[in-house]
Amino acid sequence: ELAIPRDRQSTFEPVLVPKHQRRLSGLDEKILALYARGMSTRDISLHLEELYGAQVSPAIISEVTDRVTEDVKAWQRRPLDELYPITYLDALYVNIKVAGRVSKRAVYVVLGINREGNKNLLGLWIGEAEAEGAKFWLKVLTDLKNRGLKDILIACCDGLKGFPQAIEAVYPHTQGQLCIVHLMRNSLRYVPWKDSKAVAADLKPIYRAATLGEAEAALEDFAAKWDEHYPAVSQIWFRHWENIIPIFDYPMEIRRVIYTTNAIESVNRSLRKVVKTKAVFPDEDSVFKLMYLAMNNISKRWNRPIKNWRAALSHFAILFPERFKV
Numbered sequence: 602e603l604a605i606p607r608d609r610q611s612t613f614e615p616v617l618v619p620k621h622q623r624r625l626s627g628l629d630e631k632i633l634a635l636y637a638r639g640m641s642t643r644d645i646s647l648h649l650e651e652l653y654g655a656q657v658s659p660a661i662i663s664e665v666t667d668r669v670t671e672d673v674k675a676w677q678r679r680p681l682d683e684l685y686p687i688t689y690l691d692a693l694y695v696n697i698k699v700a701g702r703v704s705k706r707a708v709y710v711v712l713g714i715n716r717e718g719n720k721n722l723l724g725l726w727i728g729e730a731e732a733e734g735a736k737f738w739l740k741v742l743t744d745l746k747n748r749g750l751k752d753i754l755i756a757c758c759d760g761l762k763g764f765p766q767a768i769e770a771v772y773p774h775t776q777g778q779l780c781i782v783h784l785m786r787n788s789l790r791y792v793p794w795k796d797s798k799a800v801a802a803d804l805k806p807i808y809r810a811a812t813l814g815e816a817e818a819a820l821e822d823f824a825a826k827w828d829e830h831y832p833a834v835s836q837i838w839f840r841h842w843e844n845i846i847p848i849f850d851y852p853m854e855i856r857r858v859i860y861t862t863n864a865i866e867s868v869n870r871s872l873r874k875v876v877k878t879k880a881v882f883p884d885e886d887s888v889f890k891l892m893y894l895a896m897n898n899i900s901k902r903w904n905r906p907i908k909n910w911r912a913a914l915s916h917f918a919i920l921f922p923e924r925f926k927v
Contacts, residue, residue, distance in 0.1 A: 628649075632649075633665065633894060636662070636891070638875065638895075638898075639875040639877070639879065642659035645662050646658060646659050673890055677889075679748070681713075681748045682713075682749070683750065683751045683752065684716065685750060685753055686716065686755065687714040687753075688713045688723070688755075689712045690759075692759075693869045693876070694706065696880065696882065698881055698884065706885075707729070708892065709725070709728060710869060711745070718911075719905075720900075723750070724741075734763035735764075738761065738764045738768070739770060741767075742772065753768075755776045756768055759783040760783070776847045778844060778847050778859055779844040781845070781848075784838070785801065787837060800827060800834065803827065808856075812849060816849060820835065847859075850920060852912075854909045858907060859913075871899045876891065
């Protein structure tokens, strides 16, 4: 409570806290900044009391953060560019209370690289952890299309169930590219630690091959050497081969832009630092709210195009002349 002096003519005007203002100027922004770093409402309350000697209840802090909900909804509905040459899809996992029970849910992140080579987060979607199919991805892709995204040249993801069928329905000309980093991780799950380095070294000539023919020969050599011990590894590569080979249309320096989801994994790494402070989220809205605020902080560091983007543009113009013009 503020004790404001009173005078007969009511001419006194407070400077630090103007009349009718309930909180210090800039306090809401400070609360949102702390919340975006994963601090709980109680922790924020204690932090403000230590810094300013001001008692701000957790209820008031929740009131401030809840105002972001409408911003989140507007952000999820905002118009998108007509073309994103590359999109990356990945997931991170959180615990959410659903119908009184704690449920593990996947938060799917879609990151787009625009024509200038800059990263844009296109949206967030929550689904049951790794249980989504074509119907879920059809909804996500239709949402993107309804917001103005007419074309994607390459969609890079981690073998998401049902995604190839959904992308074929909504964006039939889009190339699907399996993330090689995720493919390597999945392959090494079938290999004991003592052989993991040798197997990883023998897989490298496949995706580092200069041509598709060399890659196919390298995969056959790998199968001949390791199938006796770990047949599941080569079968993963054979099964996903059609979604691996688009990278061989590009020179080596551009392949790294396409075949790895490093761009989105760095985003998820930053988001995980924030969400790991929350053992359980009370609802989906609280997940969106925290991730939206955290993404605003992360995106401030996106001030230049991704590496080798100019060279990639030239190749896109040659490979997709009707869909992409420099």
